[in-house]
Amino acid sequence: MLDVLTLDQLRIFVTVAESGSFRAGAARLSRVQSAVSHAIANLEAELGLALFDRAGHRPVLTAEGQALLANARDILLRVDALKARARGLGEGIELELSLTVDTLFPIDVVGAALAEMRAACPAVSIHLAVVPLGGPIMSLIEKRSMLAIVVGEDFRDPRIALEAIASVEQVAVVSAGHPLALRQAGGAVGLPDLADHLQIVLSDPTPLSRDRMFGVLSPQTCSVTSQDAKHAMILAGLGWGRLPFWQVARDLAEGRLVRLATGALGRNSQVAAEAYLAHRIDEPFGPAAAAFSQALKRQLGT
Known part of the structure; x- marks a missing residue:
């Protein structure tokens, strides 16, 4: 069921991909590494595919992860734009x-x-x-x-x-x-x-x-x-x-x-x-x- 995906999971996915490791991603998000790893694992389970290859010293995006990264970024940009527009409607000059x-x-x-x-x-x-x-x-x-x-x-x-x-x-x-x-x-x-x-x-x-x-x-x-x-x-x-x-x-x-x-x-x-x-x-x-x-x-x- 894909409708249980959360924006938080997508943000964690994008942050880890951009940071190059779960540890660096956790630091950028001010979270513990175990929570970040758990969120990625849940996202992978919900999508039914591996986003990262964890065989090496650092996690590397799989082909599927690379393909979905652009979609995740696009979703987050659109959500940020929606939130900003709503904020602007409620603010003055x-x-x-x-x-x-x-x-x-x-x-x-x-x-x-x-x-x-x-x-x-x-x-x-x-x-x-x-x-x-x-x-x-x-x-x-x-x-x-x-x-x-x-x-x-x-x-x-x-x-x-x-x-x-x-x-x-x-x-x-x-x-x-x-x-x-x-x-x-x-x-x-x-x-x-x-x-x-x-x-x-x-x-x-x-x-x-x-x-x-x-x-x-x-x-x-x-x-x-x-x-x-x-x-x-x-x-x-x-x-x-x-x-x-x-x-x-x-x-x-x-x-x-x-x-x-x-x-x-x-x-x-x-x-x-x-x-x-x-x-x-x-x-x-x-x-x-x-x-x-x-x-x-x-x-x-x-």
Whole structure:
């Protein structure tokens, strides 16, 4: 009879699988190991199959256990979302709206939306962080932010709900006085030309992009920790790189920066990335978060 399964058994199963042993799982759950072992044994008996192979020093998921782990996680995520929604229905307005924004997203749009939100919810304090790459998603995973604006498809997590809100254009640029700008006066530049010069790149403050490189084409790089620093280094003629069009439109119009004339970096040296409003599925919008979401979409015309 499968209807005697409990959520507690599923949580113990997932915790043990993620921890790697009954002992470590028990420690994470603040329970004695015997109680955890007993709960897993009962679950296996109710399912009629072994979830763990206990022959070795540490328990290892069986093929059946591996297959059912995804289902268990999905059930627990949905239950957490249901509980959070119910909790949200019974609570009033938030005391603080915490928001983490990708450095590629136009911050003036965020400011206008926050001002709109504050007009509707004047008692709500705001905590705003602007970080690159995996930073916005990590802020949600670690519950440091209620909302995040994420740009691109590189960072996904099943605990995070995403809603597409806009497209962010990035342009490959270089200072007007840089050798690459002078070189392209005689024609398009190729990948060997780009590799001969320093590329300015953002470094990820999180472990999410460990051993991964995003758009790095030159063996010579200068890593910076903020989009403003990247912009300043490219303007100074130190190297080349991609910057959001909203940040460099005036520099391009006034001739301080030029587009890199190469088809290797997108048509007209420009590529688009989708921007998403993100939140944890177990942390639904409160009144202030909902007001900000609506205001942001109005600002973006979506």
